[in-house]
Amino acid sequence: MTARTYKTIAYVLLTVASLITVVPLLYTVSLSLQTEKEMLSAESVLWPESPQWGNYSTLFEEAPFGSFILNSLVVAGAIALSHLIFDPLVGYVFAKFDFPFKNTLFVAILATLMIPLFVRMIPLYVMMSDLGWLDSYQGLIVPFLMDGFGIFLMRQFIQPIPDDLIHAARVDGANEFTIYWRIILPQCKPALAVLGLFTFVFQWNEFLWPLVVTTSERMRTIPVGLTQFSQEQFQLWHLTAAGSVIMFVPTALLLIFSQRYFVRGIALTGLK
């Protein structure tokens, strides 16, 4: 087999695989624009005759999607912000400081990566219940303020920054926090961008914990709100599809803004 035929086969197979991943998503867009009649017809409608943009506003009338979106923005935003505040700080300490029990503590933090959410699910629920945090922003946000992966990522990124920079600042009389804020953090901008974006998107998509901790409709995040909506209104598939399209927006933005980097980023942050 020549290299040429080999490449042709590779193109064909990759195109087929890409169509398999992309077409169902495009069909969901199509479904979100269909009339109820098109959606229920026995024949396959691949694209609606006239797109029903009104489906999107109907969605907001049928269920409080505005508050679902707001809740998701608040929760994913707060968690991403907290990661941006703490992960580089803790990563910096493990990269550049020497202190007793350093390795023990670092291993203890990394070991949390091996504790799956289902193990924490029941104890955290009980804890939130004791604190009176069920069905609240605190309950949705606080258990995820930091994680071992972000800290590990930042430590790996900060370690190669030359020690001389830090020593020079110390000689100049800068205090420790100034050194962190003025010298270390500015170097980390690209890593922080990746960390912030991915933390936001992963939290925006999180399903299990919001399902466990929220009880009222008004506290639901979009993944939970959308799932419950489709269970209660299972004949309104076109509206569920519209909700899915809305939910996909942050992912799409992530793809658009970081095309090239995010392929790398996924290998880094997807490990969680």
Place this chain on the structure above:
Amino acid sequence: MATPAELPQLPEPVELPKRTKRTKRSPIARRQARTAYVFLAPALIFFAIFFYYPIADILNTSMLTGQRTDEFAGFDNYTNAFEDPQARNAFKVTLQFAVATTVGAIVLGMGLAVLINQKLRGSLAFKLALLVPYLTSIAVVGLMWRNILDPELGILNRILSDLGLPTQEWLNTHPVATIVAVTLWMTTGYTMILFLAGLQGIPDVYYEAAKVDGANGWQRFRRITVPLLTPTTLFVSVMAVITGLQAFGQAYIITRGGPGEASDLFVFHIFELAFRARNFGYASALSVLLLLVIVAFTLVQLRIGRDREVQH
């Protein structure tokens, strides 16, 4: 200035510098240690409360009857688990699911990575297209496929009937195979990226030498690519088994664990026991058992990997 593209690809092993002897720390060292602890304090408190306390608490709760306020039951919840047909069924289903998604992840991920590694034009577009599902919430993926696969309203059956072909009820006849397929649809792009990173570490000279020796494409794949990808394959399989054993949304959203209990994934089973039946004690015991299975799988896979590496 470094860009994200220059970030390390995969975590490197943590190096543990050893302090040779315990000497008295200098004032500077002591000040450094104090600063370090001030900066670390919030994180240490956070991990203690939200990671280590829950482990202690779930061990404790797993020894209580029914709800956590109830009385001490010793190991009853654990021994009951082994005789409970529903728990055994959930475990069997989950194991099938995890093994199938792992094998699928390796075959499809490696296959696509090899194809995309041909230095094709437009490979970034292929990567992006294949990765999109991985960045999508399981809620969106689950609802989308439940709709597409719906026996009456789903587009797949409507196309089949338009073509005059018999319609199918995948979710009723092959529920586990169907959620395996949906899971692979969602995760294969990510597996492919990991294999691609592994492939890029294989020097071209190996392939050139094999070509000189007259090895064909399949032989080169079989004798060079597969063995040299062993560390990646191992990493992917550990990860796929771990995530497979913890799958939840597939059962909650797509199949509701059914028909009957045919797709009752273990975490879904725990969720129902804890938050529907309010049986925290038993649900906690099942969580601990699942965690032990995950740890066991991880250790076995890492051991296999070490033995393999010694052979090379």
